[in-house]
Amino acid sequence: MVSITKTDKQPVGAHYGWREWLAQRVTAVIMALFAIIIFGFFVIKSEISYQDWKALFGSQLFRVLALLFLISVYYHAWIGVRDVLMDYIKPTAIRVTLQVMVILSLVSFTIWSIAILWAQ
Amino acid sequence: MSARSQNRPKVRLKVRPKYYDLNLFNLPLPALVSIFHRITGMVMFLFMIPLALYLLQATLKSESGFNFWSNVLNFPLVKLILLGFVWAFLHHFFAGLRYLLLDLHIGVTKAEARTSSMWVFALGAVATILFGARIW
Numbered sequence: 001m002v003s004i005t006k007t008d009k010q011p012v013g014a015h016y017g018w019r020e021w022l023a024q025r026v027t028a029v030i031m032a033l034f035a036i037i038i039f040g041f042f043v044i045k046s047e048i049s050y051q052d053w054k055a056l057f058g059s060q061l062f063r064v065l066a067l068l069f070l071i072s073v074y075y076h077a078w079i080g081v082r083d084v085l086m087d088y089i090k091p092t093a094i095r096v097t098l099q100v101m102v103i104l105s106l107v108s109f110t111i112w113s114i115a116i117l118w119a120q
Numbered sequence: 121m122s123a124r125s126q127n128r129p130k131v132r133l134k135v136r137p138k139y140y141d142l143n144l145f146n147l148p149l150p151a152l153v154s155i156f157h158r159i160t161g162m163v164m165f166l167f168m169i170p171l172a173l174y175l176l177q178a179t180l181k182s183e184s185g186f187n188f189w190s191n192v193l194n195f196p197l198v199k200l201i202l203l204g205f206v207w208a209f210l211h212h213f214f215a216g217l218r219y220l221l222l223d224l225h226i227g228v229t230k231a232e233a234r235t236s237s238m239w240v241f242a243l244g245a246v247a248t249i250l251f252g253a254r255i256w
Contacts, residue, residue: 025223028216035213050179050186057180077165084158102165109169116177 024079027072034069063117070113074106149237157215160208168205193255203252210251211244 045052056062081102089095144152178185192198218236221227227236 025220028220032213032217050183053179053186073169077161077169080158080161081165084162109173112173112177116173116180119177119180 020079020082024076027076030072031069031076034065034072057117067113067117071110074110078102078106148234149241150233153215153218153237153240156211157219160212163205163208164212168208199252199255202255203248206251207244207248210247211240214240214243214247
């Protein structure tokens with residue numbers, strides 16, 4: 001093991017970024033499980049009719065699971081895109097503007113998702 | 121300036137040579153997995169999420185919408201674009217699983233990390249080809 005005796009790291013508050021790190025992994029596991037279930041559905045059903053498609057999204061349980069999946073996608077995307085913006089966009093004004101745009105689009109996607117799932 | 125940085129010994133280090141090799145093809149495999157994880161993530165955010173939501177809405181709204189988009193997805197060029205998106209998802213998926221394993225301290229040595237990177241690329245490619253065979 002490497003032991004660090006002296007560091008110039010700026011103290012920025014306890015556990016800084018730890019919550020995002022964990023949230024990214026929890027959402028990843030939720031998405032992976034849902035993706036495997038969806039994949040299984042398409043493998044078992046070779047031909048999907050409009051009636052099958054409607055019936056699948058007609059189930060209240062499936063709608064809730066689908067929304068849980070989509071919210072995981074949006075939260076996961078927020079953390080990932082934020083990491084990318086923090087790494088490559090150095091001017092604060094531009095970075096914050098882009099981050100606000102990303103948040104607004106992800107909140108819009110969430111509202112749109114609910115509208116789609118419960119429109120039936 | 122913090123107290124700590126003022127106490128630092130004022131020794132100028134010899135200027136060290138810098139060598140940036142930014143050619144993607146010369147990167148070690150784990151670095152290539154990492155940068156493609158970022159690129160595929162951005163592609164999914166920018167293009168795939170809005171497109172998938174639009175398609176979900178259009179195909180659920182009416183039977184004619186469902187049939188229209190089913191027909192569109194039958195064009196070979198559209199299938200090819202779809203395969204590109206599917207690869208982006210699958211690469212991100214397998215690279216993500218690899219990171220989850222690394223978080224659990226599985227496969228952290230250099231040799232193992234290189235082998236698992238090879239697996240990520242291989243599984244992404246094979247799964248994309250299998251998906252392509254299924255929809256063609």
